[in-house]
Amino acid sequence: MAQRILVLGGDGYLGWPTAMGFSRAGHRVAIVDNFAKRQWELEIGVRPLFPIPTLHERVRAWREVTENEIELHVGDLTDYAFVESVVDSFRPDTIVHYGEQPSAPYSMIDARHATYTQANNVVGNLNVVFAIRDRSPETHLVKLGTMGEYGTPDIDIEEGYLTVSHKGRSHTFLYPKTPGSIYHLSKVHDSHNIHFATRIWGLRATDLNQGVVYGVETDESALDPRLATSFHYDEVFGTALNRFCVQAVIGHALTVYGKGGQTRGYLNIRDTIQCIALASANPADPGELRVFNQFTELFSVLELAERVKTAGEHLGWNVSIEHTPNPRKEAEQHYYNAQHSKLIELGLQPRLLSEELIDTMLDRIKDHRDRIDPTTLVQNVRWLPEGFSVPAAAVGAKPR
Amino acid sequence: MAQRILVLGGDGYLGWPTAMGFSRAGHRVAIVDNFAKRQWELEIGVRPLFPIPTLHERVRAWREVTENEIELHVGDLTDYAFVESVVDSFRPDTIVHYGEQPSAPYSMIDARHATYTQANNVVGNLNVVFAIRDRSPETHLVKLGTMGEYGTPDIDIEEGYLTVSHKGRSHTFLYPKTPGSIYHLSKVHDSHNIHFATRIWGLRATDLNQGVVYGVETDESALDPRLATSFHYDEVFGTALNRFCVQAVIGHALTVYGKGGQTRGYLNIRDTIQCIALASANPADPGELRVFNQFTELFSVLELAERVKTAGEHLGWNVSIEHTPNPRKEAEQHYYNAQHSKLIELGLQPRLLSEELIDTMLDRIKDHRDRIDPTTLVQNVRWLPEGFSVPAAAVGAKPR
Numbered sequence: 157m158a159q160r161i162l163v164l165g166g167d168g169y170l171g172w173p174t175a176m177g178f179s180r181a182g183h184r185v186a187i188v189d190n191f192a193k194r195q196w197e198l199e200i201g202v203r204p205l206f207p208i209p210t211l212h213e214r215v216r217a218w219r220e221v222t223e224n225e226i227e228l229h230v231g232d233l234t235d236y237a238f239v240e241s242v243v244d245s246f247r248p249d250t251i252v253h254y255g256e257q258p259s260a261p262y263s264m265i266d267a268r269h270a271t272y273t274q275a276n277n278v279v280g281n282l283n284v285v286f287a288i289r290d291r292s293p294e295t296h297l298v299k300l301g302t303m304g305e306y307g308t309p310d311i312d313i314e315e316g317y318l319t320v321s322h323k324g325r326s327h328t329f330l331y332p333k334t335p336g337s338i339y340h341l342s343k344v345h346d347s348h349n350i351h352f353a354t355r356i357w358g359l360r361a362t363d364l365n366q367g368v369v370y371g372v373e374t375d376e377s378a379l380d381p382r383l384a385t386s387f388h389y390d391e392v393f394g395t396a397l398n399r400f401c402v403q404a405v406i407g408h409a410l411t412v413y414g415k416g417g418q419t420r421g422y423l424n425i426r427d428t429i430q431c432i433a434l435a436s437a438n439p440a441d442p443g444e445l446r447v448f449n450q451f452t453e454l455f456s457v458l459e460l461a462e463r464v465k466t467a468g469e470h471l472g473w474n475v476s477i478e479h480t481p482n483p484r485k486e487a488e489q490h491y492y493n494a495q496h497s498k499l500i501e502l503g504l505q506p507r508l509l510s511e512e513l514i515d516t517m518l519d520r521i522k523d524h525r526d527r528i529d530p531t532t533l534v535q536n537v538r539w540l541p542e543g544f545s546v547p548a549a550a551v552g553a554k555p556r
Numbered sequence: 557m558a559q560r561i562l563v564l565g566g567d568g569y570l571g572w573p574t575a576m577g578f579s580r581a582g583h584r585v586a587i588v589d590n591f592a593k594r595q596w597e598l599e600i601g602v603r604p605l606f607p608i609p610t611l612h613e614r615v616r617a618w619r620e621v622t623e624n625e626i627e628l629h630v631g632d633l634t635d636y637a638f639v640e641s642v643v644d645s646f647r648p649d650t651i652v653h654y655g656e657q658p659s660a661p662y663s664m665i666d667a668r669h670a671t672y673t674q675a676n677n678v679v680g681n682l683n684v685v686f687a688i689r690d691r692s693p694e695t696h697l698v699k700l701g702t703m704g705e706y707g708t709p710d711i712d713i714e715e716g717y718l719t720v721s722h723k724g725r726s727h728t729f730l731y732p733k734t735p736g737s738i739y740h741l742s743k744v745h746d747s748h749n750i751h752f753a754t755r756i757w758g759l760r761a762t763d764l765n766q767g768v769v770y771g772v773e774t775d776e777s778a779l780d781p782r783l784a785t786s787f788h789y790d791e792v793f794g795t796a797l798n799r800f801c802v803q804a805v806i807g808h809a810l811t812v813y814g815k816g817g818q819t820r821g822y823l824n825i826r827d828t829i830q831c832i833a834l835a836s837a838n839p840a841d842p843g844e845l846r847v848f849n850q851f852t853e854l855f856s857v858l859e860l861a862e863r864v865k866t867a868g869e870h871l872g873w874n875v876s877i878e879h880t881p882n883p884r885k886e887a888e889q890h891y892y893n894a895q896h897s898k899l900i901e902l903g904l905q906p907r908l909l910s911e912e913l914i915d916t917m918l919d920r921i922k923d924h925r926d927r928i929d930p931t932t933l934v935q936n937v938r939w940l941p942e943g944f945s946v947p948a949a950a951v952g953a954k955p956r
Contacts, residue, residue: 236667267636267686271679278678278745279671282738286667293947310727311720318732320711320720325891327710329732332718333748334755338682341752345678345745348733352741355734356885356939358946442947485756491725539756546758547693547842 162248164188164233165255167211169386170428174252176376177429179224186227186246196262200392202532205524206384217382233280243287250436253284253299261392261537263339270338277342285353296439297361298432299350301343303421303451305365307334308487313494316447336486354445362435367421367451370397372520374426390532396457400464401517404475406528414482416458417489421451424507434502449496452506467514485539562648564588565655567611569786570828574652576776577829579624586627586646596662600792602932605924606784617782633680643687650836653699655680661792661937663739670738677742685753696839697761698832699750701743703821703851705765707734708887713894716847736886754845762835767821767851770797772920774826790932796857800864801917804875806928814882816858817889821851824907834902849896852906867914885939
């Protein structure tokens with residue numbers, strides 16, 4: 157059934173393909189964005205691999221190519237009056253909320269970037285929740301979280317909730333989170349705030365703890381060069397596999413942080429679009445915070461690098477892997493077993509990572525080789541600032 | 557050993573007595589405050605029971621009465637440059653952090669008050685953490701949290717951490733939180749952020765999950781009327797026992813929200829001062845987030861009201877109890893068993909609630925009876941806004 161879908165952060169890597177996907181499937185789509193991401197790109201001096209037109213131009217190109225309309229609302233989610241007026245006038249069935257500062261390194265630059273990230277994300281998300289409560293309480297909020305909220309606990313990661321037996325009694329909690337950056341913490345705060353909104357006001361929400369997304373295009377973005385998505389390979393906004401592919405194309409060593417045993421969930425950008433569509437078509441009940449772990453496969457960073465190396469070598473390239481000092485503070489060897497069955501039960505058909513897909517990525521990236529700026533591959537954002545040493549007594553201390 | 561103690565929020569109900577307590581015990585004390593609390597009082601039209609001089613006057617009176625100096629830094633914790641300069645110049649051994657918006661009802665007024673509360677508290681606390689990291693990494697942060705962060709789970713509430721056995725493996729998590737207001741959520745966010753700072757940067761911190769504080773004075777505030785503390789009885793800033801005592805004095809029914817089975821931890825304001833002193837004298841280790849549940853007794857709201865009624869009747873007063881509609885959304889009958897042994901192990905000698913103490917409170921309040929404004933006892937802040945009804949499907953739904 158056709159829905160009214162509001163995509164927050166619809167100018168982004170995932171937001172724009174999501175908006176196009178829903179529009180092409182016959183839904184009525186509106187986008188909110190304030191172009192903050194383009195400002196952050198300018199601030200740190202990076203740009204997406206493919207040339208990205210203005211959002212107004214993208215929307216016009218979409219109309220030309222598909223004869224579909226996408227509405228555009230330019231404004232800031234931290235401005236409550238704006239959020240309230242958009243929700244009140246558009247009355248979405250579903251709000252897909254990507255509209256946050258999405259980079260862990262960006263959040264770790266310094267105090268100002270840390271507080272900006274948390275205030276921006278937490279206030280924006282709270283404004284969305286209040287606008288739903290006060291103007292459109294039947295709206296289903298589909299919120300993008302991240303698998304990084306969980307950290308790397310020594311027990312299995314369940315899908316959102318954990319039932320604990322303790323001293324002969326039992327309670328089901330939101331799964332406890334131990335995230336690894338100021339950005340990931342902002343998503344944990346969001347999850348707690350949304351949980352409150354479902355418990356107290358009976359709102360309906362789905363929290364998608366998404367893995368690391370890879371891929372250069374979706375069916376829609378491939379229709380026309382003007383519809384390309386904002387693909388990043390720099391250290392601040394790029395993600396592991398995407399960065400490795402760019403490094404392979406320009407003959408740069410694949411830079412694996414530390415030992416490379418860091419294991420995470422990954423998924424294809426096309427599967428992101430599929431997951432969002434499934435979550436929207438099957439909304440949470442009133443009062444329910446539904447949590448999905450949104451990824452299709454687990455890889456260690458080193459495994460990913462080896463896959464890219466193999467694919468590059470089959471193309472006749474010379475690809476090397478380099479273990480560089482880890483700018484982050486994280487476990488480089490750890491237990492990791494995360495459940496991810498709920499989206500499969502809703503019908504997700506995963507596109508698993510294949511050499512063919514990596515080939516396609518390498519090919520598409522090679523076409524834009526002249527736009528690659530290798531100086532942005534390393535931005536020197538460190539979890540421990542230069543000159544800072546963790547007090548000796550704290551090194552190796554068992555976390556409490 | 558004498559310490560350098562920085563009290564954030566040192567103009568408040570607990571901050572000012574804390575500053576005086578440390579100063580009298582021979583420590584060097586500095587206060588930070590921006591008087592935001594006095595603005596919130598003006599905004600909603602309430603005032604403390606006792607006349608409160610300006611903080612400059614209080615500091616001068618303290619010098620006159622005790623010949624001790626307290627330093628004063630006026631500024632906003634959300635201003636990083638200010639926080640950094642105070643931490644850099646004062647180099648505190650201990651920072652006692654009360655400097656947050658402390659009222660659950662205030663945070664629930666509307667979207668603006670909700671986002672203000674979370675941004676103010678989360679950004680201020682992050683600025684303190686970064687200033688410690690970048691200017692004074694040996695400083696011990698003593699952060700005021702609240703027992704309300706935990707909510708009312710069906711299993712025992714441990715002191716900060718919960719070891720979970722799951723599918724044959726085991727992990728110790730920060731105790732998972734299910735708080736009951738936007739304000740309480742802000743404290744949960746703070747706890748996660750501080751946990752990160754201890755894990756990643758090796759900072760040392762103590763998170764005090766404090767119960768509901770009652771009492772009109774401490775040894776120091778009683779020395780001179782100009783040293784009185786900011787005692788509130790209104791619905792927004794007052795707490796249960798304090799409000800019941802004021803209601804008893806003016807012959808108003810004691811207003812118990814709903815059934816009154818809501819059980820919480822409570823402590824005397826003099827014990828707050830004692831707990832903060834113990835936490836400061838016995839700092840956390842580098843890399844450690846130590847969590848204390850800071851209360852001395854558990855009471856249901858109805859039990860508290862009955863205690864006040866009994867004490868009032870012994871004074872010959874006519875005291876009634878009224879069950880009013882609960883403005884909050886919370887369980888009114890629930891399991892509640894919270895551990896609180898760590899401060900006792902450090903030497904806390906609790907002053908338990910006795911009829912004699914309630915007598916003294918009633919007496920001191922009676923002396924200021926003419927300053928009591930009964931219209932502020934009910935401010936009509938509701939967890940469910942007027943006209944809002946929770947979707948039928950969500951009522952009685954088992955929280956997930």
